[in-house]
Amino acid sequence: MILFLMDIVLFLIGLYAVVAHRNLIKKVIGFGIIEYAVNLFFVLAGYKTGADAPIFEKNIPGMIFVDPLPQALVLTSIVIGLGVTALMVALCIRIYQHYGTFDVNRIKDLKG
Amino acid sequence: MKGMSLIVKRITRYTVGLILLFGIYIVLHGHITPGGGFAGGVIIALSFIHLMLAFGREEADKSIKENIISFGEPVGGLMFLSIALIGLAGGVFFFNFFASKGEPFSILSAGIIPLCNIAIALKVASGLFGVFVVLSLFRLSGDKKTDEIKK
Amino acid sequence: MMNAIILFVALPLFAAFLLPIMGKFFKRGFDTFIFLVVLFLIFLSLYMLIKPPAMPYVYKMGGWPLPFGITWLLDSLSVFMLFVVNLITFFAAVYSIDYMKQYTCKWKYYCLLMLLLAGLNGVALSADLFNVFIFLEITSIASYALVAYGTGREETEASFKYMVLGSVASAFILLGIAVIYAKTSTLNMFDMARAMPQGADSLKLKLFIATLFITGFGLKAALVPFHSWLPDAHPSAPAPISAMLSGVVIKVIGVYALIRIMFNIFSLNPVISELLLALGGLSMFVGVVLAIGQWDFKRLLAYHSISQIGYVVCGIALGTPLGIAGGLFHLLNHSVFKSLLFLNAGSVEYACGTRELKKLGNLKEDMPHTSWTSMVASLSIAGVPPLCGFWSKFIIIVALFQANRFFYGSLAILVGLITLGSFLKVQRYIFYRKLSGSLLKVKEAPVFMCLSMAGLAILCVLIGIFFKPILDNVLIPASQSLLGGREYFITLLGI
Numbered sequence: 195m196i197l198f199l200m201d202i203v204l205f206l207i208g209l210y211a212v213v214a215h216r217n218l219i220k221k222v223i224g225f226g227i228i229e230y231a232v233n234l235f236f237v238l239a240g241y242k243t244g245a246d247a248p249i250f251e252k253n254i255p256g257m258i259f260v261d262p263l264p265q266a267l268v269l270t271s272i273v274i275g276l277g278v279t280a281l282m283v284a285l286c287i288r289i290y291q292h293y294g295t296f297d298v299n300r301i302k303d304l305k306g
Numbered sequence: 307m308k309g310m311s312l313i314v315k316r317i318t319r320y321t322v323g324l325i326l327l328f329g330i331y332i333v334l335h336g337h338i339t340p341g342g343g344f345a346g347g348v349i350i351a352l353s354f355i356h357l358m359l360a361f362g363r364e365e366a367d368k369s370i371k372e373n374i375i376s377f378g379e380p381v382g383g384l385m386f387l388s389i390a391l392i393g394l395a396g397g398v399f400f401f402n403f404f405a406s407k408g409e410p411f412s413i414l415s416a417g418i419i420p421l422c423n424i425a426i427a428l429k430v431a432s433g434l435f436g437v438f439v440v441l442s443l444f445r446l447s448g449d450k451k452t453d454e455i456k457k
Numbered sequence: 458m459m460n461a462i463i464l465f466v467a468l469p470l471f472a473a474f475l476l477p478i479m480g481k482f483f484k485r486g487f488d489t490f491i492f493l494v495v496l497f498l499i500f501l502s503l504y505m506l507i508k509p510p511a512m513p514y515v516y517k518m519g520g521w522p523l524p525f526g527i528t529w530l531l532d533s534l535s536v537f538m539l540f541v542v543n544l545i546t547f548f549a550a551v552y553s554i555d556y557m558k559q560y561t562c563k564w565k566y567y568c569l570l571m572l573l574l575a576g577l578n579g580v581a582l583s584a585d586l587f588n589v590f591i592f593l594e595i596t597s598i599a600s601y602a603l604v605a606y607g608t609g610r611e612e613t614e615a616s617f618k619y620m621v622l623g624s625v626a627s628a629f630i631l632l633g634i635a636v637i638y639a640k641t642s643t644l645n646m647f648d649m650a651r652a653m654p655q656g657a658d659s660l661k662l663k664l665f666i667a668t669l670f671i672t673g674f675g676l677k678a679a680l681v682p683f684h685s686w687l688p689d690a691h692p693s694a695p696a697p698i699s700a701m702l703s704g705v706v707i708k709v710i711g712v713y714a715l716i717r718i719m720f721n722i723f724s725l726n727p728v729i730s731e732l733l734l735a736l737g738g739l740s741m742f743v744g745v746v747l748a749i750g751q752w753d754f755k756r757l758l759a760y761h762s763i764s765q766i767g768y769v770v771c772g773i774a775l776g777t778p779l780g781i782a783g784g785l786f787h788l789l790n791h792s793v794f795k796s797l798l799f800l801n802a803g804s805v806e807y808a809c810g811t812r813e814l815k816k817l818g819n820l821k822e823d824m825p826h827t828s829w830t831s832m833v834a835s836l837s838i839a840g841v842p843p844l845c846g847f848w849s850k851f852i853i854i855v856a857l858f859q860a861n862r863f864f865y866g867s868l869a870i871l872v873g874l875i876t877l878g879s880f881l882k883v884q885r886y887i888f889y890r891k892l893s894g895s896l897l898k899v900k901e902a903p904v905f906m907c908l909s910m911a912g913l914a915i916l917c918v919l920i921g922i923f924f925k926p927i928l929d930n931v932l933i934p935a936s937q938s939l940l941g942g943r944e945y946f947i948t949l950l951g952i
Contacts, residue, residue: 205632212625221621228628235632239639247340264638267587271631273344273430274594278624280437281601285617287441292610303611304618304689376477383474387467393519399463400519400527 197238205231218286218296222279229275233268240264309362318360325353329431336423343426350427351434363442375436382429389418389425459514461501462531465539465578466592468494473571480564488554491567495543495550498574502543505536506931512536513938515584515949523950524648530584530949533934534785538581538713541789544916545704545796546574548909549697552800555903556696556807566606566695573599573701577709584646584949586634586718593630593710597623597677600706604694612693619690622683626676633669636662637722650722650946660726667729670718671736678711680770681740684763688747691762692755696803699755700796703762708788712766716773716939724942725776733774738865741767745875754802754812757883758795761838764872765791771869772853773939777860781936782928783852789932790845790920794837797913801831804902804910805887814883818892823899826907828888830914835884837917839877845920852928 208231211224240261248262286296293301309315332339333346390400400418472494476487513532517523550570557563572595579592601623605616638644640662641652654662672683679687687707691699719725719733744764751757769791772784804827805820806812821828837844840851850873857866901907920927938945 205628209625212621218617225621225624225628228625232628232631232635236635236638239635261642263644264635267644269344270587270591274591274598274627276434277598278594278601278620278627280441281598282617282620282624284441285605285613285620288605288608288613289617292613301614304614304693373481376481380474380477384471384478387471387474391467394460394463398460398517398520399467 198235201231201235201238204234207231216298218289218298218301221298222282222286225282226275226279229271229279233271233275236264236268236271310360314360318356322353322357325356326350329353329427333423333427334420337419343423344430346423347427347430348434350431351438354431354435355438358438358442375432375439378428378432379436382425382427382432385425385428386422389421393418459516459531462505462514462516462529462582464501465498465543465582466575468498469571469575469578473568473575476564476568476571480562487564487567491550491571492554494571495547495574498578499543499547502536502540505531506540512934513949516582524643524645527588528584528645528647529582530646531582532938533931534717534936534938535581537785537789537931537935538709539578541792542574542577542581542705542709545701545792546570546577548796548800548913549701549704551912552700552803552906552909553695553697554905556803556906559807560606560695566603569599569603569606570698570701573603573706577705580709580714585644586637586646586649587644589714589717590627590631590634593677593714594627596706596710597627600694600698600702603698604690604702606695606698607693611689615686615689615693619686622676622686626673626683629669629673629676633666633673636666636669646717646722647946647950650724650943651950653722653943660728663723663726664728667719667723667732670715671729671732674711674715675736678707678715678766678770679740679763680711680736680766681743681763682736684740684744687763688756688759691759691799692753696799696806699758699803700799703759703799704792704796707762707766708769708792712769712773712788720939720942721946722943724944730774730776733770734862734865737767737770737772737774738868739767740764741771741872742868745872745879748879749875752814754805754814754817754883754887755799757814757879758798758802761876761879762791762795764876765795765838767872768850768853768869771865772856775856775860775862776940777856778933778936778940779852779859780856781939782932783849783856785932785935786924786928787846787849787853789927790837790849790917793913793916793920794834794846797830797834797910797917798838800906800910800913801827801834804906807902807906808899814886817887818890819888820899821888824888824901826911827902830910831888832884833914833917835880837921839880840873841877843918843921845917845924848921848924 205228208224208227208229211227212221215221215224240263242258242260245258245260248259248265289301290296295301329346329349329352331346332341332349333343336342336346393400472491479487479490513530515523516529516531518527518529521527553566553570557566560566576592576594576596576599580589580596583589583592601616601620604619605612634644637649640654641649643649643652653659676683691702694702719729723729740763742764744760744762744767748757748760748764751760765787769784769788772780772787775781775784802812804824805817808824808827809817809820811817833844837846840847850869854866854869857869
């Protein structure tokens with residue numbers, strides 16, 4: 195249980211970075227932390243104490259594996275995170291070219 | 307930007323082939339060991355990135371044409387989709403039409419999964435390397451002129 | 458024959474991967490290619506809608522038996538969503554033929570559009586929660602890139618804002634999926650409905666998951682506390698993409714995915730229903746109030762999108778048969794008339810170079826087709842009787858009063874009146890006001906743009922006239938699959 199709580203704390207640290215930091219690159223890093231926290235949560239959901247990695251190598255009946263499905267899903271979600279992060283960084287560079295700054299307080303042509 | 311020091315270049319020349327080979331190994335054994343198309347593709351892309359970091363952009367451009375990158379990605383995607391579509395001949399999408407059951411520790415088993423792995427590796431390797439190349443194309447100059455040229 | 462449903466995802470993906478290769482060899486011909494793809498898809502979805510094959514149909518990928526493997530579900534609700542998606546994409550693609558001549562590299566645009574379409578169709582079809590997430594991310598990434606397509610100052614800023622909030626929303630959704638998976642050890646939505654713990658002690662868990670999902674999907678659907686990205690992102694995109702984003706994207710990846718989970722996995726409990734009603738009512742009111750003071754045409758429309766999505770959520774969250782049917786009907790109508798309005802805004806911008814209401818005027822003579830189509834759309838969104846918007850709003854309001862929700866019912870009427878006022882302002886300032894000579898002679902938009910707008914306007918009128926058969930044959934069956942709740946998904950497990 196303590197692991198899950200620590201994981202939620204990690205999630206919240208990432209959220210704080212996204213919300214409170216003024217630098218665009220730090221926001222991207224904050225998003226990365228959120229991404230890792232969620233992935234870690236997923237892997238923890240399939241974890242069993244004392245179980246082996248889900249690799250079929252020895253013909254021993256009754257081996258205990260951790261749940262392999264979350265690991266496959268996390269791999270997929272890492273790929274998605276890679277794509278989003280690459281797009282974000284490219285956009286940050288574009289914004290820097292237009293505005294000459296990474297500071298969100300000075301990037302406000304739009305009034306959302 | 308003419309690349310890094312002589313030591314780095316020398317070591318790179320020895321290791322880059324091994325990294326590439328290891329990537330290919332991971333791809334081809336994806337269905338019987340941990341790893342697979344994505345992991346192997348990333349390693350292949352890393353070997354190119356390694357080359358680029360050590361020798362600088364200009365040198366790397368000579369050996370890796372950007373056309374290959376921009377072809378690799380759609381071709382990988384089309385290949386994966388075609389494998390899935392051929393499965394329709396067996397009745398359903400993604401039908402495993404070669405083999406009914408995988409066999410542990412043998413490379414020629416598991417039907418379409420190795421083919422899918424190769425397609426994914428092609429897509430991931432060219433995609434990841436493409437991302438790196440495109441991001442290194444940008445220059446953080448901040449003035450309007452370079453911006454307009456790129457459009 | 459039923460293998461054809463994979464074409465909804467496979468064909469756009471195929472086109473998207475083929476376009477970069479075509480882009481190397483050809484300079485033209487992309488328009489025809491994309492037109493054929495979307496034409497085929499709209500006929501396929503129409504065929505699925507009109508001639509229902511044995512519904513509900515469960516498609517098993519790779520032939521794996523049900524609780525394992527990836528499954529797709531084609532039932533009366535998802536076929537309705539497929540039709541809406543492909544309809545709006547068709548008109549947006551026709552509109553793009555002329556509109557996208559302003560931009561360079563058309564094939565990149567089409568490539569992203571096809572990825573968007575594949576993602577949307579995938580979300581509508583998937584019955585596997587993780588697959589829903591993946592298609593949702595494909596849709597989101599394509600739309601982030603499309604919002605930034607102009608790569609100007611405003612576009613990049615709006616896209617960054619959209620991207621950060623959208624990615625955080627995705628993280629919340631994934632966290633929700635992880636919690637559900639930890640509890641039920643399955644990803645198949647049918648099996649999940651079966652394994653979901655019932656009873657009083659599971660309420661806390663359900664509320665926790667529901668909070669995560671409502672935050673995530675609420676951000677994607679721009680319900681009010683989470684709406685701040687929408688008025689920036691939607692106006693900054695090219696006009697056909699604004700139409701797609703406001704017309705279908707926020708509905709499919711926001712509302713549709715949320716109601717599937719809330720109704721068919723959780724079987725809507727009163728607390729969640731109350732929460733969604735409150736969010737819907739809030740979006741309805743705040744959206745329209747913020748829209749009053751806007752002088753940018755597209756920005757005004759974007760605020761109205763928030764308000765109208767509030768109607769949809771209010772109707773569906775009510776949970777009564779009439780409310781759900783009305784909400785789904787409004788979903789269809791809103792995608793038709795809001796896309797039309799965004800396309801109108803695109804033509805006005807194309808012809809005059811500005812979308813500031815105060816600088817425009819007197820376009821009624823110069824742009825007759827844009828004028829009449831936008832008149833139809835404005836009256837429709839304001840809820841003037843023979844047109845489509847009236848019937849859906851009417852049904853939602855009647856359903857709200859029937860369920861003794863007098864506050865929300867009167868709020869809906871009030872919001873409808875403010876909407877009417879707001880759109881009369883638009884009509885007056887853009888088309889009917891006499892302006893003394895500051896605008897030069899402007900030309901009507903090119904032929905494909907006019908065709909696309911006229912098609913949507915005719916559809917507005919037709920839906921308004923034939924609302925009864927549509928309600929009986931399409932929307933009532935679609936609402937049945939939501940009303941069936943958890944038990945409906947459990948019975949699908951046996952197919």
